[in-house]
Amino acid sequence: MREFTDGSTAMVRGALAAGCTFFAGYPITPASPILMMMMRELPKVGGVAVQGEDEIASIGMCLGAAMSGARAMTATSGPGISLCSENIGLAIMGEVPLVIVDVQRMGPATGGATTTAQGDIQFARWGTAGGYPIIALAPSSVPECYSLTIKAFALAQRFRVPVFLLTDKELNMTATTVDAAAFGDGSGTGAPVNVPSGRVDGQETFTPYRYEPLDVVPPMVPYGGDEIVRFTGSTHDEAAFITKETETIGRLNRHLAGKIEAHRDEIELVDADLESGARTLFVSFGITAGAMREAVQAVRREGRKVSALTVNSLWPVPETAIRNALNGVERVIVAELNLGQYRREIERLGNGREIVGLNRVDGELIAPEQFLELLP
Amino acid sequence: MSGPPSTVTPLATYRNDTPYPFCPGCGHASILDHLNKALVEQQLDPKQVVIVSDIGCAGLSDQYFHTNAFHGLHGRSITYAAGIKLARPELTVIVVMGDGGTGIGGTHLLSVARRNIGITVLVFNNFNFGMTGGQHSTTTPSGGVTTTTPEGNLERPLDVCGTVAANGASFVFRGTSFDKDLTGRIAEGIRHEGFSILDIWELCTAYYVPQNKLNRKSLVEMLESLELPTGILQRRDVPEYAAAYRAAHADVLGQPTLASEPIALNENATRDGRFRLVVAGSAGCKVGSAVRLAARAAIASGLWAAQRNDYPVTVQSGHSVSQLILSPDQIQYPGITKPDALIILSRDGHKKAARYLAAMEEGDGVFTVPECADLDTRAGITVIDPKRASVRLSKTNVALAVVTAVLNRLELLTRDAMEEAVRRAGGDYVEANLQAVAAVKDWGDLAG
Numbered sequence: 069m070r071e072f073t074d075g076s077t078a079m080v081r082g083a084l085a086a087g088c089t090f091f092a093g094y095p096i097t098p099a100s101p102i103l104m105m106m107m108r109e110l111p112k113v114g115g116v117a118v119q120g121e122d123e124i125a126s127i128g129m130c131l132g133a134a135m136s137g138a139r140a141m142t143a144t145s146g147p148g149i150s151l152c153s154e155n156i157g158l159a160i161m162g163e164v165p166l167v168i169v170d171v172q173r174m175g176p177a178t179g180g181a182t183t184t185a186q187g188d189i190q191f192a193r194w195g196t197a198g199g200y201p202i203i204a205l206a207p208s209s210v211p212e213c214y215s216l217t218i219k220a221f222a223l224a225q226r227f228r229v230p231v232f233l234l235t236d237k238e239l240n241m242t243a244t245t246v247d248a249a250a251f252g253d254g255s256g257t258g259a260p261v262n263v264p265s266g267r268v269d270g271q272e273t274f275t276p277y278r279y280e281p282l283d284v285v286p287p288m289v290p291y292g293g294d295e296i297v298r299f300t301g302s303t304h305d306e307a308a309f310i311t312k313e314t315e316t317i318g319r320l321n322r323h324l325a326g327k328i329e330a331h332r333d334e335i336e337l338v339d340a341d342l343e344s345g346a347r348t349l350f351v352s353f354g355i356t357a358g359a360m361r362e363a364v365q366a367v368r369r370e371g372r373k374v375s376a377l378t379v380n381s382l383w384p385v386p387e388t389a390i391r392n393a394l395n396g397v398e399r400v401i402v403a404e405l406n407l408g409q410y411r412r413e414i415e416r417l418g419n420g421r422e423i424v425g426l427n428r429v430d431g432e433l434i435a436p437e438q439f440l441e442l443l444p
Numbered sequence: 445m446s447g448p449p450s451t452v453t454p455l456a457t458y459r460n461d462t463p464y465p466f467c468p469g470c471g472h473a474s475i476l477d478h479l480n481k482a483l484v485e486q487q488l489d490p491k492q493v494v495i496v497s498d499i500g501c502a503g504l505s506d507q508y509f510h511t512n513a514f515h516g517l518h519g520r521s522i523t524y525a526a527g528i529k530l531a532r533p534e535l536t537v538i539v540v541m542g543d544g545g546t547g548i549g550g551t552h553l554l555s556v557a558r559r560n561i562g563i564t565v566l567v568f569n570n571f572n573f574g575m576t577g578g579q580h581s582t583t584t585p586s587g588g589v590t591t592t593t594p595e596g597n598l599e600r601p602l603d604v605c606g607t608v609a610a611n612g613a614s615f616v617f618r619g620t621s622f623d624k625d626l627t628g629r630i631a632e633g634i635r636h637e638g639f640s641i642l643d644i645w646e647l648c649t650a651y652y653v654p655q656n657k658l659n660r661k662s663l664v665e666m667l668e669s670l671e672l673p674t675g676i677l678q679r680r681d682v683p684e685y686a687a688a689y690r691a692a693h694a695d696v697l698g699q700p701t702l703a704s705e706p707i708a709l710n711e712n713a714t715r716d717g718r719f720r721l722v723v724a725g726s727a728g729c730k731v732g733s734a735v736r737l738a739a740r741a742a743i744a745s746g747l748w749a750a751q752r753n754d755y756p757v758t759v760q761s762g763h764s765v766s767q768l769i770l771s772p773d774q775i776q777y778p779g780i781t782k783p784d785a786l787i788i789l790s791r792d793g794h795k796k797a798a799r800y801l802a803a804m805e806e807g808d809g810v811f812t813v814p815e816c817a818d819l820d821t822r823a824g825i826t827v828i829d830p831k832r833a834s835v836r837l838s839k840t841n842v843a844l845a846v847v848t849a850v851l852n853r854l855e856l857l858t859r860d861a862m863e864e865a866v867r868r869a870g871g872d873y874v875e876a877n878l879q880a881v882a883a884v885k886d887w888g889d890l891a892g
Contacts, residue, residue, distance in 0.1 A: 069706035070743050072736075072751075077702065084701050090531055097757065109701050111693030116530045116686075121555040125523040128516070128552075132496075132527025135514060136535070140527075154517055162516075181757050209776065238752065242778045243739065245748040248706045291494050291512045292532050298506070300515040309507060310515075358776030433779040 069248040075213040075240035076101040079169060079233065080109060081251060082217025083141050088167075089115035090138035092126040094148060097181040098237040099171040102143040123148035127155040127168070134164045135299055137290030139221055143169035146188050147178065149195065156230055157196035158301045160324060163277060165224035165231075165288060167217070172236040172405075174431055183431035184237040186354055186405035190412075192232045193383045200324045203335055204232040204383040208357035211250035213239065216337075216380065223335060227327055228288050234382060236405070238433060239355040275306040279316075279323040283330035328384055336386035339378040340393050346373040348443060349393055351414055352403040353379040356434050360403055363439035374443070385413045394421065401426050401442050403434050458483040458490055460510045466501060469653070471621035471646025472568055476505055478621075479538070479566065482631035483511075488536055496525040498541035498549070500575045502568040505540040519548030522556050525563040533686040536634060537563040544573050546604050547582035553604075553641075557613035560638040562684040566630070567604055567641065570648035578651025585666060589655040601670075604643045609678040615640035616678040620667075621647070622660055629676070638684045710864070713746040719770045719856060722783040722800050724793030725843055727755060727764045731789065734844035735766035737877065741857050741865035742770045750775040754796070763792040770856060786823070787850055788812040789843055794819075811850050828890040833883040840873075841880035849884040859884070 080102055083091075091106040093099065103119065110117040115138070120126030123144050130140040144152065149170050159166050174180030175187050188195075192204045203223050207213040213235065220231040274295040278284050289295050298308035303317045311317065328335070339357075341364060342349075352360040357378040367374045377393040379386060390413075394400065400418060402411040403426035411425045426442060428434050458480050464473045483493065493511040497503045499518035506513035512535075516524050522545075525537045546553055546567060556563065572590050573579040580590040582602040589596055605618045615636040617629050621644055633640035645663060647653050658666070667674060683691075725731040732753050739749035748771045756762040767780045782803040787810075788794050794816045804810065804823035812819060817827045828849065830842045837845050844862075851857040859881055866877040884890060 069704075069708060070748075071704055071706055072740055072743055072749065073705075081702055090527070092527070105702060111689075111696050112699045112701050114697055116689060118526075118530060120523070121551050124520060125526075125552055125555065128520045128523025129527035129530065131516070132514065132524035132529075133531035134527075135524075136528045136531040138531040155520065158517055182755070238778060242750060242752045243736065244750040244775060244778060245739075245743050248704050251704055290532075291528060292492060292535050294491070296491055296510060296512055298513040300506075300513070301517060302515060308513070310504075359779070362777045433777065435779055435781055436777055 071246045071248050071251075072243050073210060073246055074243045075207065075210050075235055076171075077105065078210045078213035078251075079217045079235070079240070080105040082214040083167070083221070084109060084113065085252070086139065086218045086221035088139045088141050088221065089113065090130060090133035090140040091115070091117040091142065092120045092129040093143050094120050094123045094126050096145050096148050098173055098241050099143045099145050099148070099169065101241070102169060102171070123151040124155065127152045130166055131155060131159060131162070131164055134166050135291055135297070137292065139165070139225070141167040141169065143171065145171050145173045146175045146191075149188060149191065153196050156202070157198060159230040160196065160198075160200050160202065161301045162299050163228035163285075163288065165228050167220045167224055167231050167233065169233045169235065171240045172234065180431055182237065184355070184405065184433065185429065185431070186234075186236055186356065187409070187429070188234065189382060189404070189406060189409040192234055200321070201328045202230050202232060202383060203227065203328065203381070204234050205337065206234045206353040206380055206382050207239065208354055208378050208380065210239070210244055210246050212380065214251055219337075225288075226285065226334070227331070228285055229328065232383075234354065236355050273307075276308050277304070277306045279306060279319040282323050282326035285327050332384050332386070332388070335381050335384060336389055337381040338386050338389040339380065340389060341377070342375040342393055343368075343373045346375040347398045348374050349397040349400045350374060350376040350403065350439060351379065351393070351400055353382060353410065356403050356405060359434050359436045360439060363436040366436060366440060367443065372443070379410070382410065387417060390414065390417050394418065397421065399424065399444070401439065403427070403439065405429065405434065454487055455484060455490070458493070458509050458511055460508060462508050464508055465504060467650045469647060469649035470501070471570060471644070472501060472505070474621045475566065475568060475626070475644055475646065476508065478626040478630055480509070481627040482634060485627065485631050486634065492534065493536045493538070494525075494528055496521045496528070496537060496539045498539070498545040500542040500544055500573065502540050502542040519545050520552065521545060522549055522552040522563070522565065526556055526561045529561050529563050530686050530689070533562070533690075538634065539563055539565040541565065541567055542574070543567060543569040543571060543581045543583040546602060550582070553608060554611050557608040557611045557639055557641070559685045560612065560614050560682050562638050562686060564630075564633045564636070565641045567643045568646060569604070569643055570646050570652055572648055572652045574648045574651055578648070578655070585670070588652070590651070603672065605641070605677050608641055612680070612682070613641055613678060614638035614680040614682050615676070617642040617676050618645070618672065618674050620645045620663055620674075632676075637687075638682055707740060707743045709744060709746050711745045714772045715747070715770070716772070719785075720780045720783045721768045721770075721785045721787070721851075722765065722780060722797065723768070723787045723789065723843065723847060724763065724765045724797040725789030726792040727760050727762055728839065729764060729789060729843050730840050731764040731766050731843045733873075734847045735768050737844060737862065737865045737869060738847050738851055738857060739768055740869065741861040744865060745857065745861055747771060748773060748775050750778040752778045763796040765793065765796050783808065785809045785811065785850060785854060787846055788816045788819075789846065791816060809854070811846070826891055830890065832889050834885050834889060835879055835883040837880060837883055838876070841876050844877055844880040845883045846890070848881050849887060849890050852884070853887045
């Protein structure tokens, strides 16, 4: 059995399968299909979907709902992510599990509402004040729109951090043929929300946060349970009271970064198609990785060797997998629908190798033939 | 509505041991004491109460209460409170914000009032930004001297209560921090099922008071001179949103969610390589729907299909272009730079097809309607005339008829396969679509 479906639908099904119970969003092409589907689907599982008065309100409502135990998601595009910026920082600071879908479109500004791009890659990582890390996953096919949405919810819960799903207009709105098995049993009934007990290791007084050891992430305890739960976006101690004490602030901020840095291995996700003896490595992500994989097939049909790396976890950068893929390679071609945003990360790890960008910013997709043209 | 108290002993206070940090004479402490008394009066379980605080001096408030707390961004407290209430309607959600929040968060204030989400908003209204140095706010009276209006405020102050009342707020109160019955009013606001707002005027002794010679007496006189009434100004019995949402969706609760629409494979069709078709027409001509049916028919026959649509943001005017790829294997790149076949259905489509026409070569096929027969391309041109079909076609099914005819002609899909796809898709257009598929009895009918 096969299906004819698109990335938006797969993401909604993934969210439902992950137990999403709250969605708020504001109409914006090309993310609106997710909003419209969520409005229809969430009430069926006892969840709530709201159209906010703007993207700020939408992500704000998600933060409130997440703190109340809901599994929350918002979906927007570049202009909306721009408005969400300050609240993304709040979710980082308050350690709120939240899934943010960015269906990328052409920027800057209004750009092209129905024109695709992959221009928000560095924006997702650095898009709020302070520079603290988030997690970003990039599906490169419709089945991955489903599976990585489920993974995004799991990572958000595990690390209490906003997790971005970086997709684009073409992946989300192009209908394509998918093996029905890609959606598992597809029941979509949603896992029950696990309300964890707040006290750990015989804690006498409950604290919503812990900074020691650096990488510890206690489960988020929602409002309305057995504990009084405090939350603040100001620098705070483990009990969430505002503090200006330098030692505590230092620990808090190092914890916000350390909890992700120390657990890169749990997040790192790539599809490494490495060929022994290949001198060229293609690197790509999202919709562009599809063209890359078709290019790889074409190169190999000609009896030539090439390796390819699809990066599914863009942030934190999967450095172990990238270094491994770079082994024995002389030349790297990094393909993306921007002027070389992720190429910077590969260059950082390239250790003197020739790193070539394959880029388009005209709204068209990079075609497989363009990879072939760059081969020696 | 709150749950039952968790302890048998009545709670004497909802304050913790930390003293307030406010300036001497500041109204904040007094209002918070009234809030505390209102909570004591109702004996709410502190675990079921969330104080959502905005930014500024009033934003510090949550820290002095032994209840749940959410201290977020400036102006957005109402959005967090709304999210909490929507997710957990049984919680009592109280927003504490300054007059600054009514400016930066004005749209949220209007929206929550219109929606009637059951939260209580306390506006600590002291006519200026006290924490950041006494700048003017949306509620600074005309002529008011602040650090950013040294010659007196030229703006008209926002009537917070009048604005939300005009937009349907179901409980609206205006008073001052000196009101004897403030505890009772706050308690009423909390008990009110829908949205409640209490605009509480007070003194900022650090900035606004010394600059404007304001005191308790002149504060009351100011209310009178502005002809702003006090007390409960509006009370409406309208359904609370979180409850209304659940009631409105009670019938769909438990219904199966978005699931697989599997396409059974009838055949094991195969072909060498990919076939790329572009259909270029006008909005409203169901180009996308026709191509979607063709894709589903092809999938049922064992092929893989991908469909990419392009249309202007004004969906009912201008062009509508659909790209369709049919392949013996999985399609990972859905783009088409050079189609094997191009169908032009209208002038709008013709305009968008220029780049395809330029890329196409001998051996590729362009199928066009008589009004767009004048084409510049190396590809072979076939003019097809929908008017020659055996049945009269309408604007909304001519695309399907032509797509069926062309794919049939190119031996990619049989008319039977298209009929089957139309039937399986179901919906309101089955009859019209079947008519379109059947309209083309023979290729010769249409080829000009």
